[in-house]
Amino acid sequence: MSFLQIVEGPLFYIAAAIFLIGAIWRVIGIIKIGHKRDLAPPKGSGKVGFVAGNLRHFLPRKIFAKRTWVHIIAGYSFHFGLFALLLFAAPHIDFARDRILGFDWPALPRWGFIIAAQFAFAGLIMLWVRRFSDPVMRLISDWDDHIGSWLTFLVMLTGCLALQESHNALKAIHMLFVDVWLIYFPFSRLMHAGTFFLSRGYTGATYGRKGMTL
Amino acid sequence: MMLHRLIAAIFFIALMLVSVTTINAQSVRPPGNAVNQSTDEQIGTSNTLGPDSQSKYWHDLRQGKSGLSTTGRSGGLLIQAQGEQWRLIRKNYIIKYSGWVLAAVLVILVLFFLIRGKIRLKGGRSGQTISRFSLPHRTAHWFMASIFIMLGLSGLILLLGRTALAPLIGKNVYSIFASAAMQGHNLFGPLFIVALVWMYYLFVPGNFFKMVDLKWILKGGGLIGGHASAGHYNFGEKVWFWAVAIVGLLISITGIILEFPWLSANLQLLQISTIVHAIGAVGLIAFALGHIYIGTIGMEGALDSMTTGDVDVNWAKEHHDLWYEEVTGEKSATHDQGETGHAQVYSQDKITGV
Numbered sequence: 001m002s003f004l005q006i007v008e009g010p011l012f013y014i015a016a017a018i019f020l021i022g023a024i025w026r027v028i029g030i031i032k033i034g035h036k037r038d039l040a041p042p043k044g045s046g047k048v049g050f051v052a053g054n055l056r057h058f059l060p061r062k063i064f065a066k067r068t069w070v071h072i073i074a075g076y077s078f079h080f081g082l083f084a085l086l087l088f089a090a091p092h093i094d095f096a097r098d099r100i101l102g103f104d105w106p107a108l109p110r111w112g113f114i115i116a117a118q119f120a121f122a123g124l125i126m127l128w129v130r131r132f133s134d135p136v137m138r139l140i141s142d143w144d145d146h147i148g149s150w151l152t153f154l155v156m157l158t159g160c161l162a163l164q165e166s167h168n169a170l171k172a173i174h175m176l177f178v179d180v181w182l183i184y185f186p187f188s189r190l191m192h193a194g195t196f197f198l199s200r201g202y203t204g205a206t207y208g209r210k211g212m213t214l
Numbered sequence: 215m216m217l218h219r220l221i222a223a224i225f226f227i228a229l230m231l232v233s234v235t236t237i238n239a240q241s242v243r244p245p246g247n248a249v250n251q252s253t254d255e256q257i258g259t260s261n262t263l264g265p266d267s268q269s270k271y272w273h274d275l276r277q278g279k280s281g282l283s284t285t286g287r288s289g290g291l292l293i294q295a296q297g298e299q300w301r302l303i304r305k306n307y308i309i310k311y312s313g314w315v316l317a318a319v320l321v322i323l324v325l326f327f328l329i330r331g332k333i334r335l336k337g338g339r340s341g342q343t344i345s346r347f348s349l350p351h352r353t354a355h356w357f358m359a360s361i362f363i364m365l366g367l368s369g370l371i372l373l374l375g376r377t378a379l380a381p382l383i384g385k386n387v388y389s390i391f392a393s394a395a396m397q398g399h400n401l402f403g404p405l406f407i408v409a410l411v412w413m414y415y416l417f418v419p420g421n422f423f424k425m426v427d428l429k430w431i432l433k434g435g436g437l438i439g440g441h442a443s444a445g446h447y448n449f450g451e452k453v454w455f456w457a458v459a460i461v462g463l464l465i466s467i468t469g470i471i472l473e474f475p476w477l478s479a480n481l482q483l484l485q486i487s488t489i490v491h492a493i494g495a496v497g498l499i500a501f502a503l504g505h506i507y508i509g510t511i512g513m514e515g516a517l518d519s520m521t522t523g524d525v526d527v528n529w530a531k532e533h534h535d536l537w538y539e540e541v542t543g544e545k546s547a548t549h550d551q552g553e554t555g556h557a558q559v560y561s562q563d564k565i566t567g568v
Contacts, residue, residue, distance in 0.1 A: 070353055114401060122357070122405055129356040134349055135522065160401050161394035169390050 004168045007175040008099070015182035022186025023194050030198055043211030053204015054197050056214040071130050078123025084108065084116035085156070091165065117160050124153055148190045151181045300485035308489060312496045313374050319500045323507045333513040335528050343524035344541060352523055354416050358409040358458075364402050366499050368395035373492055403469045410462045420446040421455045426536065446537040450508075457501055461494045468494070 001009070060072045086092060090107035097104040108116065128149045131141050155177045162170035185191065207214055276295045347355070371379065372395050380388040427449040433442040435450055442448070447455065468487035471477060475484055509516050515529035530538040539545060 070350055117401055118405055121402070122408065125357055125360045126353055129353050129360070130349070132521065133352040133356065133523070157398070161397050163397045163401075164393045166393050167390045170394055 002168070002172075004172040004175065007172050007179055008095075011179050012099075012175065012182075015179040019182040019185050023191065026186055026191055027194055027198070030195060035202070038206075038209055040209075042209040044208045046205040046209045049208015049212075049214070050201040050205040052208065052214045053202075054200045056204070057200050071127060074123040074126035074130070076123070077119045078127055081116045081118070081120025081123060082152075082156070085113065085120055085159070088116075089113055089159075113163075117156070120156060121153075121160075124149065124156070128153070144188050147184070148188050151177065151184055152190070155181050294481050296482055296485065300489070303489060304492075308492050308496075309374060309377055312492065313378060315496060315500055316370075316503070319503050323503060327507070327512065332511060335514050335526065336532060337528040339515070339526045340528045342527040343518075343522075344527055344530050344538070345523060346519040346525045346530070347523045349523065351416050352520055354409070354412045355520055358406075358413050361402050361405050361409050362498075362502065365399060365406055366495070366502070368399040368402070369495050370499070371395035372399060373496075400473055403473055406462070406469070407466045410459070410466060414459050417455055418459075421452050423449075423452060427452065441532075441535075443536050444534050445540070446534060448534065454501060454505055457498065461498050465491055465494045465498070 060068055065072075088106075088108040090110075090113070093104045093107045128146075131137050131145060131149065155174070158170070158174040158177050162174045165171070181190075185193075204214060275293045371391050375388055375392055375395070379391060383391070424445070426443055426445060430442040430444055430449040433440060435448065436442040468491040471484060471487040472491060478484065509520065513533075515526050516533075518529075519525045527538070530541075
């Protein structure tokens with residue numbers, strides 16, 4: 001069995017299982033914490049607040065816009081680029097069809113892939129730079145944040161370097177980083193991808209019950 | 215009847231075999247009256263070219279005579295003779311000397327460090343800092359730095375890899391590096407243009423040359439002739455800025471031409487672009503090595519300006535005294551005679567840790 005066959009075969013399935021089980025375990029753990037019962041009579045809807053809290057956070061606050069425009073643009077650039085690559089890159093769709101789902105969907109053309117990758121890289125680099133340049137971000141960041149950023153960067157980089165699809169070694173390196181990333185994901189702040197809606201929703205629901213406008 | 219037919223058939227087959235054998239025997243031997251053709255008639259004018267000589271035929275091709283080839287973007291051009299010149303320039307000059315230039319710069323920097331050592335703050339760190347670069351400035355700088363490093367590494371693999379790497383790691387492994395480098399270079403190239411525009415927009419104020427820069431040059435940046443006064447940027451930093459801006463623009467334009475070769479049908483433009491792109495990139499990398507050296511291990515306190523955005527007050531006084539005066543309104547002890555900061559004066563609250 002070649003190295004490529006290992007990293008996209010058994011190792012990938014083990015990593016994917018750890019990713020799924022770990023992520024579900026983390027989300028269930030957060031939900032089970034629950035919240036302290038609010039004895040005060042509600043002045044608004046907690047459910048509406050939950051949804052509003054999630055949606056409102058997608059837009060920058062006007063009073064902070066001047067200070068935060070760089071990382072807001074970088075954040076959108078990175079996340080949209082990453083999801084476009086993850087879900088619509090032709091090699092990913094082929095992989096999903098052949099090894100996981102059994103069906104496929106339309107892929108991005110090559111130029112679309114390149115543009116999505118450029119947005120993703122530009123955003124990720126800017127976000128990481130902010131992590132050590134901004135005094136507040138530097139204080140609240142620890143090794144977990146940096147490892148998460150670097151692992152994501154390496155997954156993206158090795159994937160793009162293998163774009164010519166002419167060498168199995170490059171594909172194998174990419175798959176190895178994918179496997180490591182999947183295993184690391186549930187135990188790190190990368191989990192924010194699956195938990196951000198809970199934290200935003202919790203805040204929104206709390207405000208909603210108190211009748212506060214978000 | 216049957217017997218007669220059988221005998222006739224055998225006779226006929228035997229006759230044919232004898233004939234064929236006789237013809238074959240004759241074909242490998244020239245007949246006795248055969249005359250050799252002269253060599254002159256075989257070279258030069260041939261039956262297929264009619265009255266044209268072969269030398270004229272190839273001369274016409276080299277001159278780009280049209281009508282000889284009709285397919286492709288360069289229809290009518292079968293041989294582009296400048297391609298050989300381009301290949302020789304690339305092989306004998308660019309690839310040959312690029313590595314030596316970069317190695318020489320590294321050697322100079324190592325020697326400089328061994329002789330001069332780290333440039334330390336004469337007054338030590340004061341514990342007070344002054345803001346030098348904003349968060350957008352730092353983000354733009356590191357964004358450019360990240361892209362530049364990735365482009366520089368992948369570009370050098372493509373330019374020098376066949377000469378420097380392949381003999382060490384083997385052609386098969388090098389082909390993997392080359393494939394990866396090509397994809398990475400093409401991917402990050404357009405981001406360099408974004409970074410360049412962003413950097414230019416943020417950093418151009420304060421980077422125009424002034425009279426104080428002439429004095430800075432005459433004093434060798436402080437290496438000869440005592441302290442050299444400087445504003446927000448000294449002469450060396452300004453030269454670096456304009457080198458990045460101008461050479462970066464050239465690299466960007468030639469890079470676009472090379473990444474999208476279908477934009478132009480002019481093959482010579484592509485060849486010139488590869489040469490300009492390589493020379494400009496190697497020059498910038500060499501310059502960047504010096505920039506990285508002085509910004510990190512070469513000078514105490516310099517890196518702070520691009521990590522935290524704040525520099526020590528003593529660093530500001532010693533290396534950018536005119537800028538320090540501009541910001542604080544306070545005269546620095548290192549100030550040159552006859553030099554003044556700009557009229558815009560800030561209060562002491564620009565300094566933190568007071």
